[in-house]
Amino acid sequence: MKILDITTKLKTIKETLPKDVTLVAVSKTKPESDILEAYNAGQRVFGENKIQEMAQKYASLPKDIKWHMIGHLQRNKVKYMAHFVALIHGVDSLKTLNEINKQALKHKRVINCLLQAKIAQEDSKFGLAFQEIEAILNSEELKSLENIAIVGLMGMASFTADLKQVESEFKSLNIFFSQLKASHPERSRRTKLKILSMGMSGDYQLALKCGSNMVRVGSRIFGERNYI
Numbered sequence: 001m002k003i004l005d006i007t008t009k010l011k012t013i014k015e016t017l018p019k020d021v022t023l024v025a026v027s028k029t030k031p032e033s034d035i036l037e038a039y040n041a042g043q044r045v046f047g048e049n050k051i052q053e054m055a056q057k058y059a060s061l062p063k064d065i066k067w068h069m070i071g072h073l074q075r076n077k078v079k080y081m082a083h084f085v086a087l088i089h090g091v092d093s094l095k096t097l098n099e100i101n102k103q104a105l106k107h108k109r110v111i112n113c114l115l116q117a118k119i120a121q122e123d124s125k126f127g128l129a130f131q132e133i134e135a136i137l138n139s140e141e142l143k144s145l146e147n148i149a150i151v152g153l154m155g156m157a158s159f160t161a162d163l164k165q166v167e168s169e170f171k172s173l174n175i176f177f178s179q180l181k182a183s184h185p186e187r188s189r190r191t192k193l194k195i196l197s198m199g200m201s202g203d204y205q206l207a208l209k210c211g212s213n214m215v216r217v218g219s220r221i222f223g224e225r226n227y228i
């Protein structure tokens with residue numbers, strides 16, 4: 001079997017994506033040369049799950065790259081990305097929003113965030129229950145955070161071969177997202193819900209059918225990851 005290069009794999013995926021869907025190329029653990037290959041093929045949005053790794057790559061790669069933090073956040077490291085991060089996907093507490101706000105203020109920026117919803121069955125997945133998301137959006141505290149904007153939700157489905165299960169998890173998040181948009185019309189800078197980030201290499205096509213408009217694809221573009 002011929003091994004396809006990054007450019008070809010990227011092109012193949014992009015051709016199947018509707019125009020209004022954003023592709024986040026997940027480059028965690030991958031070398032800068034791989035990112036540059038994707039960049040030269042036109043890709044501008046990249047996702048990383050470790051803040052320091054992302055900061056190093058940001059420093060040496062072209063400045064028109066939009067960097068998305070997709071991993072679980074360590075609050076004490078938010079400061080290392082506050083000057084450049086384009087979107088933070090995995091926010092799961094008001095405490096973390098407070099820290100992001102504080103660091104964003106230092107750089108006179110507004111940082112876009114997604115609240116991570118817990119939709120998977122297994123315990124290991126991070127995220128908020130739907131009621132907790134509503135509580136954050138309705139909280140007085142959020143109103144005082146001038147330097148963050150909650151622009152949508154992110155979810156990860158269960159790691160299972162049972163596609164019916166995955167589909168029902170994606171669907172439940174999409175329904176909740178629609179309800180939230182209806183109950184939180186774009187009346188403030190702090191909540192303009194428009195992004196639904198769902199879907200990875202193995203399930204992004206299913207996620208798209210269930211209403212996703214941002215997919216996070218790694219191994220399908222860059223190949224399997226070798227963890228040390």
Ligand SMILES: *Cc1c(COP(=O)(O)O)cnc(C)c1O
Nearest residue numbers: 026049070200201216217218219
């Ligand atoms: C690693 C990762 C991805 C991409 O995973 P692939 O299966 O390689 O596409 C997507 N989302 C999150 C949150 C990740 O950590």
